[in-house]
Amino acid sequence: MKARTITQSLSWLHTWSGLLLGWVLFAIFLTGTLAVFDKEIDGWMRPEIPAHAQSPAQAAQTALDYLQATHPEARTWNIGLPTERSPTL
Structure with missing residues (x-):
């Protein structure tokens, strides 16, 4: 068996730890980017839901x-109006 020097051992460790850390950072940045554009991705993945251009009052x-037709007995309602990022009601 060939004797390895400390420099070769540390070089091997540096290479593999750098590759591992690089892939972990890549996964973190990829999922973070996907999280920023989640509403756009949702709209892209569900083209069957039409985006109606209505005024906020309509x-x-x-x-x-x-x-009022489906839940008249509810004490409170929460309505999210369409925005530029989320065009559906």
Whole structure:
């Protein structure tokens, strides 16, 4: 067996720890980037949900009509109006 010097051993350790750390950082940055664009990715993955261009007043009235028809006994409602990042009601 060939005797390895301390420099060769540390070089091997530096190479593999650098590769491992590089892949871990890549995974962290990739998932972080995906988390930033989650609403855009959701819209891209569900093209069957149409993005209607309504004014905020029309969208609020549509939401109120739906909630009054389906849940009239509810004490509170929460309505999220369409935005540029999330165009659905």
